[in-house]
Amino acid sequence: MLAIRLPQEIEARLSELAAKTGRTKTYYVKEAILEHLDEIEDKYLTIDRLENPGKRGILDEMEQGLDVDSRVRRYSG
Template sequence: MLALRLPPDVEQRLEALAKATGRTKTYYAREAILEHLDDLEDLYLAEQELIEIRAGRSTTIPLEEVMKQYGLAD
């Protein structure tokens, strides 16, 4: 179960969409979360890795080196 408050303008847009399509507001809220959850998780992981790199706890590999390693270099 999840309860959330939306800004009034977003609530009105969601209500109008639900009414126009015959679907529920919950349906559209769920769809929006599912659509963007992967992106938010990827962003979080990328930010954490950047922190690790900047702190010297992780290293990077140049793209050219990766391409050579997997036989993708020209």
């Protein structure tokens, strides 16, 4: 479980969206995280590869723990 504090304006927007659609705030928070998690992982993988061109540690870990697809392979050259 994860507890987060949101700025009041974001909390209000989230509450309004949940009320209008009949879904929970938790539903929309999960959706937002899932939608952007791949982008965030890609960003940090790219930064790591640029800062450490000979290092394969993170890529090796990802290959072992995830189904490697073109999204990951495109950074390995």
